Structure formats: C-alpha cells, structure tokens
Amino acid sequence: MGVVTFVSHDGEKHEAPLDEGQSLMQIAVDNMVPGIDGDCGGEAACGTCHVIVDAHWSDTVGLSEPVEEEMLSMNPERQPTSRLSCQMRVSQEWDGLIVQLPEFQM
Amino acid sequence: MTNGTAIVVGASHAGAQLAASLRQEGWDGEVVLLGDEATLPYQRPPLSKAYLAGKSTLQELTIRKAEFYAKQQIQLVDARVESIDRARGRVVLEGGRTLPYDKLALCTGGRARRLTIPGADLSGVHYLRTFADVEQIRESSQLGRRAVIIGGGYIGLETAASLHALGLDVTVVEAAERVLERVTAPEVSAFYERIHRDAGVTIHTGAVVEALSGEDRVRGVRLADGDELAADLVIVGIGIEPNTELAAAAGLLVDDGVVIDDHARTSDHDIVAAGDCASHLMGRYGRRIRLESVPSAGEQAKVAAATLCGNDRTIRALPWFWSDQYEVKLQIAGLNTGYDEVVLSGDPISDRDFSCFYLRAGELIAADCVNRPRDFVFSKRTIAQGLPVDRAELLTAGAT
Numbered sequence: 001m002g003v004v005t006f007v008s009h010d011g012e013k014h015e016a017p018l019d020e021g022q023s024l025m026q027i028a029v030d031n032m033v034p035g036i037d038g039d040c041g042g043e044a045a046c047g048t049c050h051v052i053v054d055a056h057w058s059d060t061v062g063l064s065e066p067v068e069e070e071m072l073s074m075n076p077e078r079q080p081t082s083r084l085s086c087q088m089r090v091s092q093e094w095d096g097l098i099v100q101l102p103e104f105q106m
Numbered sequence: 107m108t109n110g111t112a113i114v115v116g117a118s119h120a121g122a123q124l125a126a127s128l129r130q131e132g133w134d135g136e137v138v139l140l141g142d143e144a145t146l147p148y149q150r151p152p153l154s155k156a157y158l159a160g161k162s163t164l165q166e167l168t169i170r171k172a173e174f175y176a177k178q179q180i181q182l183v184d185a186r187v188e189s190i191d192r193a194r195g196r197v198v199l200e201g202g203r204t205l206p207y208d209k210l211a212l213c214t215g216g217r218a219r220r221l222t223i224p225g226a227d228l229s230g231v232h233y234l235r236t237f238a239d240v241e242q243i244r245e246s247s248q249l250g251r252r253a254v255i256i257g258g259g260y261i262g263l264e265t266a267a268s269l270h271a272l273g274l275d276v277t278v279v280e281a282a283e284r285v286l287e288r289v290t291a292p293e294v295s296a297f298y299e300r301i302h303r304d305a306g307v308t309i310h311t312g313a314v315v316e317a318l319s320g321e322d323r324v325r326g327v328r329l330a331d332g333d334e335l336a337a338d339l340v341i342v343g344i345g346i347e348p349n350t351e352l353a354a355a356a357g358l359l360v361d362d363g364v365v366i367d368d369h370a371r372t373s374d375h376d377i378v379a380a381g382d383c384a385s386h387l388m389g390r391y392g393r394r395i396r397l398e399s400v401p402s403a404g405e406q407a408k409v410a411a412a413t414l415c416g417n418d419r420t421i422r423a424l425p426w427f428w429s430d431q432y433e434v435k436l437q438i439a440g441l442n443t444g445y446d447e448v449v450l451s452g453d454p455i456s457d458r459d460f461s462c463f464y465l466r467a468g469e470l471i472a473a474d475c476v477n478r479p480r481d482f483v484f485s486k487r488t489i490a491q492g493l494p495v496d497r498a499e500l501l502t503a504g505a506t
Contacts (some may be wrong), residue, residue, distance in 0.1 A: 030174050032130050039401040041149040041169070045428045045437055046401065047483060070479035074487070074503075106486065 002095025006033045006051070009103040020092050024085035024099070025049040035101040042086040047071040047106035051088075051099040053081040060093060077102035109135035110208030112414060113197060115187050115352070117141025118150060120381025120403040121213035122169050125180045127411030137179065138205065140197075142186045145237060146172060151400055153240050154261050155430045158268035164237060190356035192374060209414045212353055212364055212372070212379040213407065216346035216398065221256065225318030231340045234265055243269075243341060250338020251275050254327045256315055258285030260429045262343035263298060266307050267431040269341075277308040277335055279327065284311055290442070294462050294474050297454035298431070305432060310335075348383045348396060361385050363396035368420040370410035378413055380406035386421055391441065397425050424490040434458065437482035440472035440489045451481065451501045461485075463500045470495045 002018035006028060016031035028036035028049070037048035044067045053061055058081045064072060068084040075082070085099070112128055114121045117139050125139045141147065148167040156162040175182050186200045196206045218233035220226065232243045247253065253269050255262045258280030266276045278285070284295035299309050314330040318340060327335040350360045359365040359373040363385030370378045370386075381403035385396040397403075405423045412419040427438040445464035452460025459477035463470060463485065469492075473485035484503040488495050 030170055032126060032178070034130065037404065039404055040428060041151065041167075041400075043428065043430070045435065045479075046426070071483060074480050074483035106483065 004097040007100045024088040049085040050102050051085045052079045054098040109133050111136040112209045113207040114139045114211040116213035117147045119400050120407045122147035123404045123407035124211050124411050127408045129178045131412050131415035138181045140183050140185050144184050154264040159271040210377045213381045214349035214383045216348045216382040219345045219347050221342050223317050228320045228324040230324040246339040252338045254337040255341045257343035279313045280311045281314045291448050293454045369413040370406050378410035380410045437475045439486040442472035449500050
C-alpha cells in the first residue's frame with residue numbers, strides 16, 4: 001500500500017495510506033486530514049474537498065472534470081491544477097501523490 | 107487519560123462527526139458512540155436519491171469504515187438510551203444497563219412524522235428516513251407498480267424521481283396549492299411540477315388525504331374531494347419531528363429542538379447537542395432555528411466537539427442544502443424566510459437550468475440554483491460574507 005500526502009495551507013504534512021478505488025476525499029476523511037470536509041458525501045455539490053494537485057502529479061491524476069469546474073470556477077483560491085478530491089478515484093500509480101489544501105474550503 | 111468518558115447519543119451524521127472531531131480536538135479519554143440502527147454511520151441524503159434508485163450500495167453510503175472507529179478508539183455501541191440521569195452523570199440504556207459519562211452529546215436527530223388518518227397502519231405504507239425504510243420500500247415495490255407519495259416536499263419529490271427511475275407509476279399528493287410551498291418561491295415550485303409531469307409523474311396539489319383503504323395491505327388513497335387513487339404502495343413524506351424526548355425528560359431546555367448556544371452547549375454545561383434535534387439561536391437570522399441539514403449537522407458537531415475539549419469555536423456557517431431529482435441538481439444557499447423580492451436568472455418555465463435569488467430590502471439572503479453550480483458558489487460566498495450585490499450582477503454570476 002502506498003501513501004498520499006496532504007499539505008495544509010500552513011505547510012503541515014498529513015500522510016495517509018493510499019487506498020485504491022476510494023476517492024481521495026474519502027481517504028482524507030478516513031484519516032481525519034484537517035481541512036477536507038466533504039460535506040455532501042462526494043456529490044460534487046458542496047466544494048468542501050478542494051485540493052491543489054502538485055504540478056509534478058498533474059499529468060498522472062488529470063485536470064478537473066466539467067462537474068468540478070462548475071464548482072471551482074468561482075473559487076478565489078482556484079489554481080490550474082485544482083480538483084474536487086471527491087471526484088478523484090485513487091489508483092496504485094498515485095503512490096507518492098502530493099496535494100496542497102487551500103486556506104479555506106467553500 | 108485526563109478527559110474521562112464522552113458519550114455521544116445518536117450515530118448518524120452529527121454523532122459520527124462529533125465522535126471523530128472529539129479525537130481531532132484532542133479528547134484523550136473514552137469516546138462511546140451509541141446508535142440504534144446496527145449499521146456503521148451512513149450518509150442519509152442518498153437514501154431518497156441514488157440509493158433508492160439502485161445506483162449506490164450501503165457500503166458506498168458508509169461515512170467511515172469500521173477500521174476508522176477502531177483506530178480512533180471510538181466504541182460503537184448498538185443501544186437505545188432510555189433516560190439521562192444528569193445528577194449522577196450517567197445514561198440509562200434500554201434493558202437497564204447504565205453508562206457513566208463526564209461529557210454527553212445529544213445527536214438524536216429526528217423521525218419521520220407519522221400519518222394519523224384511518225388506514226395509516228396498513229402494510230405497504232412506508233416512511234423514508236432510514237436504510238431499513240428503503241429496504242422495505244424496495245420490497246414493497248416488487249409487489250405492485252402503483253406508488254402514491256403523500257407530501258410534495260423534497261423527500262417526497264426525490265422519492266418520486268427515484269421510484270420513477272425504478273419503473274413505477276408514481277403519483278404525488280400535496281395538500282398545499284403547490285409543491286415545496288414551505289421552502290421555495292412559486293416559480294421554483296412550478297419548475298419542479300413541470301419536470302415531474304414531463305417525466306410522467308402525476309402530481310395532485312391542493313389534495314388532502316382523508317384515508318388509506320385496503321384490507322390488510324394498502325390498496326388506495328382516498329382524497330377529501332372523494333377521489334380515490336389506486337395504490338400498491340404509499341410513501342409518506344410529511345416532514346420530521348425532532349427526537350427531543352430524552353432531553354426534555356432530563357430537564358434540558360427544549361424549544362422545538364434542544365436549545366443550544368453558539369458553542370453547541372445545551373442548558374447543562376456538560377451536555378452539547380448537534381444536528382436535526384438541536385435548535386440554535388442564529389445571529390444571522392436573529393431567531394432560534396432547528397435546521398434539517400447535513401452540512402449544518404456537521405458544523406454543529408465540530409463545534410460541539412471543540413467545546414467539550416475546552417476549545418473555542420462557534421457555529422457560524424451559512425446553511426445550505428441540495429436536492430437531486432432526475433438529472434436536475436438543486437443547490438440552495440441560505441434561508442429565504444422573509445424575502446420581499448425574487449430575481450430570476452434563466453427561465454424556469456422552459457429551461458432546465460436557472461437560479462432564483464431571494465432578496466430582502468435589496469440584500470441577497472438566499473438562492474435556489476438549479477443546475478447552476480456557479481450561481482450557487484457565488485451566492486454562498488456573497489451571502490456568507492454579506493457582500494453587496496446588484497441585480498445585473500446576479501444575472502451574470504453564473505455566466506461562463
């Protein structure tokens with residue numbers, strides 16, 4: 001089992017075991033990563049699981065899908081590699097993935 | 107160990123979050139989470155949506171896996187609480203067992219309001235609040251195709267869309283003159299009546315149900331005007347009632363819900379409450395409100411956990427809600443109570459996406475955004491931060 005790292009806005013690192021097939025949001029929630037709320041349970045309805053994918057990883061995990069874009073486009077902390085982590089289905093190739101968290105969730 | 111034992115009564119959204127947040131806030135004593143559904147805490151909103159329509163499994167509804175509770179040393183106990191003995195600091199479980207607590211959290215939620223008309227206890231009459239309710243509805247739906255839904259609120263309408271997706275003939279009966287009357291503007295109600303009718307669902311408004319007929323199993327729904335609708339199953343969605351009896355019997359202040367302050371504290375310093383059972387004096391609205399909302403339950407739970415750990419947090423988030431029916435996603439920011447003007451962006455009579463902005467004295471207080479996530483995000487931020495907004499801005503907020 002691999003590992004994914006969530007880096008909070010103030011630089012604190014939270015590592016979590018990579019659980020293949022789960023959403024990245026679920027992994028964060030299961031590991032109590034502060035700063036990921038997932039209020040709507042993964043419906044892309046709330047925008048509280050926003051992560052910014054490390055630039056090196058963007059090609060591997062892909063850019064935001066249209067449903068995410070709708071929620072992210074009005075977000076002032078939005079970056080080119082921003083994603084809603086509830087829409088990111090984790091695969092084994094993501095071992096070592098690093099994502100940044102915004103200062104505020106929606 | 108310095109914190110002692112925290113007992114959380116109720117293991118749905120609020121309770122599960124509160125127990126987890128206790129660990130996050132540094133509670134180093136025992137955490138006991140009491141639930142009466144014999145399942146891991148699960149997401150309730152999909153029950154009337156994707157889960158009923160057969161598009162997701164119970165496992166996918168689970169909020170956190172069993173390993174989480176083990177790792178965080180949160181004891182999940184399947185039990186019902188019979189009473190709270192505040193003087194001795196303990197809860198009494200059904201069967202007489204007692205559990206001592208140092209701090210107590212009430213996350214007892216609500217229960218589906220029951221019909222009290224003749225025939226209400228026939229088999230084939232269902233409510234929709236729990237996983238077990240949905241299992242029964244599914245079984246019932248194998249026995250006949252005609253479903254009558256009593257109540258044109260969000261639960262009733264979501265259930266109508268989901269049962270329609272399962273291939274049933276669905277009729278919705280609403281006593282008020284329009285669906286969603288209590289919560290939205292007439293334009294939004296008209297939109298939802300249209301999309302349901304377009305899908306082939308029959309909607310009767312201004313229709314009061316007088317009795318349910320049938321021998322053992324429900325066969326029909328009799329309306330006050332004498333009409334009788336044939337039914338193989340009936341689903342009642344007429345709101346919930348908060349589970350406040352435990353709190354009231356223990357002498358805690360109850361006003362519709364268990365009264366809590368900005369820190370989620372009840373009238374007893376050692377007891378907090380959160381979720382559908384709690385009534386909070388919301389500064390933003392200047393009155394006490396009992397919200398039935400998963401995001402609010404989550405926030406109140408986080409604040410309640412912080413309070414029990416001696417950390418200072420306050421309940422302040424803007425309430426918001428969502429509803430899925432067919433391919434239409436509604437996101438609601440804020441509460442529209444007291445609005446004096448509506449601004450429409452898009453046309454609810456012909457479009458499948460539009461927003462209805464609610465203003466009071468020129469200020470944006472709420473928005474119903476139909477397939478318009480950008481409008482929702484804009485509205486949520488604008489309302490939460492109290493930013494000024496002009497009408498032209500509302501019409502272009504969701505433009506790409």
